[in-house]
Amino acid sequence: MDVLKKSGLRGRGGAWFPTWRKWAAVADSSDGHAVVVINASEGEPLSAKDRTLISFRPHLVLDGAVLAAETLRADDIVLYLSRGTKDTELTLQRAVKERVRAGLAEPPIRIVRTAHRYIAGESSAVVNRASGGPSKPKFTLQRSAEKGVNDHPTLVQNAETLAHAAMIARYGAEWFRKLGTESSPGSTLMTLCGNVKHPGVYEVDLGARLGGVLEAAGGTVTPAGGALLGGYFGSWLPPNLLQDLPLDVDTLRSAHGASLGCGVLAVLPQGGCAVVEAARIFSYLAAENSGQCGPCVNGLGAIAETMERIAVSNAVPSDLDRVRRWVDMVRGRGACHHPDGAVGMLSSALTVFNDHLSVHVSRQRCYGANVAGFPPPPAPGQGWR
Amino acid sequence: MSEGIRRRLRVNPVLCDGYGYCAEIVPEVISLDDWGFPIVSSGPIEGDDLLRLADRAVATCPRLALLLENVAPDTH
Numbered sequence: 001m002d003v004l005k006k007s008g009l010r011g012r013g014g015a016w017f018p019t020w021r022k023w024a025a026v027a028d029s030s031d032g033h034a035v036v037v038i039n040a041s042e043g044e045p046l047s048a049k050d051r052t053l054i055s056f057r058p059h060l061v062l063d064g065a066v067l068a069a070e071t072l073r074a075d076d077i078v079l080y081l082s083r084g085t086k087d088t089e090l091t092l093q094r095a096v097k098e099r100v101r102a103g104l105a106e107p108p109i110r111i112v113r114t115a116h117r118y119i120a121g122e123s124s125a126v127v128n129r130a131s132g133g134p135s136k137p138k139f140t141l142q143r144s145a146e147k148g149v150n151d152h153p154t155l156v157q158n159a160e161t162l163a164h165a166a167m168i169a170r171y172g173a174e175w176f177r178k179l180g181t182e183s184s185p186g187s188t189l190m191t192l193c194g195n196v197k198h199p200g201v202y203e204v205d206l207g208a209r210l211g212g213v214l215e216a217a218g219g220t221v222t223p224a225g226g227a228l229l230g231g232y233f234g235s236w237l238p239p240n241l242l243q244d245l246p247l248d249v250d251t252l253r254s255a256h257g258a259s260l261g262c263g264v265l266a267v268l269p270q271g272g273c274a275v276v277e278a279a280r281i282f283s284y285l286a287a288e289n290s291g292q293c294g295p296c297v298n299g300l301g302a303i304a305e306t307m308e309r310i311a312v313s314n315a316v317p318s319d320l321d322r323v324r325r326w327v328d329m330v331r332g333r334g335a336c337h338h339p340d341g342a343v344g345m346l347s348s349a350l351t352v353f354n355d356h357l358s359v360h361v362s363r364q365r366c367y368g369a370n371v372a373g374f375p376p377p378p379a380p381g382q383g384w385r
Numbered sequence: 386m387s388e389g390i391r392r393r394l395r396v397n398p399v400l401c402d403g404y405g406y407c408a409e410i411v412p413e414v415i416s417l418d419d420w421g422f423p424i425v426s427s428g429p430i431e432g433d434d435l436l437r438l439a440d441r442a443v444a445t446c447p448r449l450a451l452l453l454e455n456v457a458p459d460t461h
Contacts, residue, residue: 139399141454293398298420329418335399 001071006173008185009165013039013158014233014262016249019165022155025145026072029153034074037130037149038065040159041082041114041121044231045378046264049189050159052201054088057163058095064162066106067169068155077109078130078149082116117381118288122336123156134384136290137336160189180206184249188263192217194374195224195269211243222270230261232281233341235348236274266374273368275360278349279311284377285342296339299330310360317361391429391456394439400450407442407451414439429456
């Protein structure tokens with residue numbers, strides 16, 4: 001735990017919360033029956049980092065989970081996976097079997113599957129599913145660190161974070177800090193897509209700048225028209241910021257209100273339209289609500305419907321005013337952060353590309369709508385088990 | 386500071402079906418959004434009269450979706 005604290009590791013699932021603090025909270029409540037959940041559901045449509053990591057280093061992820069279980073006195077390790085990721089599941093099943101055959105003295109690792117949905121990876125949904133319920137978020141007054149899976153203190157940790165923890169245990173905090181910055185040490189996995197020459201997953205130094213990351217992916221195909229950083233809950237960035245943007249979590253947050261999130265960088269092509277892309281993503285997110293909270297169900301639905309009209313320039317300025325009002329109205333009012341993430345992404349698009357919005361609310365044609373930009377969002381998922 | 390315990394209202398958005406009774410009982414603390422769901426002010430409730438009304442709103446909610454909780458004492 002001490003080494004973990006010194007390493008300064010932060011969670012790679014999207015929130016970048018200090019990992020040692022998360023572990024400490026569970027350790028404080030642990031009575032020897034704590035639960036460690038490896039969150040490898042990767043519901044973010046643009047992300048491939050966890051899948052990629054698992055295909056190359058399944059044991060590293062499992063090592064991290066076992067290490068957490070030992071540290072937190074847990075006797076249940078849950079491997080949380082999305083259905084429909086067969087290769088990942090087979091790789092992990094094989095790895096688990098290898099460990100059993102090797103006779104390692106460690107808690108049993110059980111696999112829990114979920115429908116492949118955006119919010120199935122949300123911490124309270126994970127706990128709900130691993131306790132035998134649907135993978136829908138829950139309204140709770142107690143944190144899962146105190147009362148999680150089957151009411152036991154629970155650590156829900158992203159697969160990549162556990163792999164980093166395993167590396168830190170092996171090589172030490174100082175080794176880990178050789179890369180990155182003071183507040184964001186180490187390296188991280190990023191998924192690059194859209195307008196880049198070589199889309200894929202890259203391990204990058206957190207001390208790097210975004211320009212360097214783009215270079216590693218062979219640069220852009222056409223000059224960037226902007227980018228979405230952090231996945232579907234991320235922030236839009238204007239083209240002039242991309243080159244020099246630091247990856248350091250605190251600097252990103254304080255200077256640009258942005259976050260690396262789950263490490264996705266989707267680059268818009270020249271002439272592409274961020275308003276169209278943001279509306280498309282928002283519609284997917286609205287459809288992916290879990291049908292539980294009124295403000296999210298109604299609010300996201302109303303915003304999505306209006307944004308769809310704005311995207312095809314079938315709207316008037318008052319439509320935009322209503323969207324902005326609704327964005328403020330739904331923020332913070334769900335049982336989970338699904339509405340907050342969705343409106344955060346949308347409002348960054350409306351702010352950064354504000355000048356372009358006049359085209360969309362004056363019935364002018366937006367030529368960017370026909371430029372193929374991001375991989376299109378998948379069809380919304382089905383079922384919750 | 387050693388004042389009495391400060392309390393605030395909170396809504397469980399999963400249970401809430403938007404009946405809206407709460408906003409009629411304590412409009413000072415709860416307003417309704419465009420779809421009839423309550424927007425609860427996050428600050429502590431000031432005064433005994435308002436606290437009594439907040440208590441009644443909690444008891445009236447047909448979905449039992451409203452609760453009064455203690456505001457965590459300021460740590461700074």
